[in-house]
Amino acid sequence: DAGVIQSPRHEVTEMGQEVTLRCKPISGHDYLFWYRQTMMRGLELLIYFNNNVPIDDSGMPEDRFSAKMPNASFSTLKIQPSEPRDSAVYFCASSFTGVASYEQYFGPGTRLTVT
């Protein structure tokens, strides 16, 4: 398996622009997670899905952030409009809990810079 795939790997955009981050989880996994990592705040859980349904979005910083999972193979995290404080590395991770295994597999991340 190719692992969790994220695109783009790097994104540089101007303040006010819309940004869309993409994630393809590992086939067969039933959970998908979006995290944000910064030096100041560490690794923060933004939102997670179970079987394509959002379960907990309490970590989403504000209404500018939205996430979707239209099917088991694809998820997006959108920021509109983007702000400089959104600059961070965004990780997607997936896991399979069918055998009570809770380990998460992380993608390589998308480094977002908002100028």
Place this chain on the structure above:
Amino acid sequence: SQQGEEDPQALSIQEGENATMNCSYKTSINNLQWYRQNSGRGLVHLILIRSNEREKHSGRLRVTLDTSKKSSSLLITASRAADTASYFCATGPYNQGGKLIFGQGTELSVKP
């Protein structure tokens, strides 16, 4: 809010020495996991210990869990320069499925 708090924040040792990192958490958990992150990369799962386990080994890794003290430790024996990375503990809250809450991490530097 962060569930796991790690100690120390940074650790520098010589190759061949053992490295011990500690993690404390606040609420009831289903499991506790340790992850490693090399600079600029995604996190990689190292080891999982369930709430009814007290100790677990995997190669040069040894994890302990004390649920009465809400704490865990990760021991890396005979460290190597390649072990240089950030190490994170992550707790799986009870009854919240696959969700994990990550600590701030310990930055380990192993000098050759």
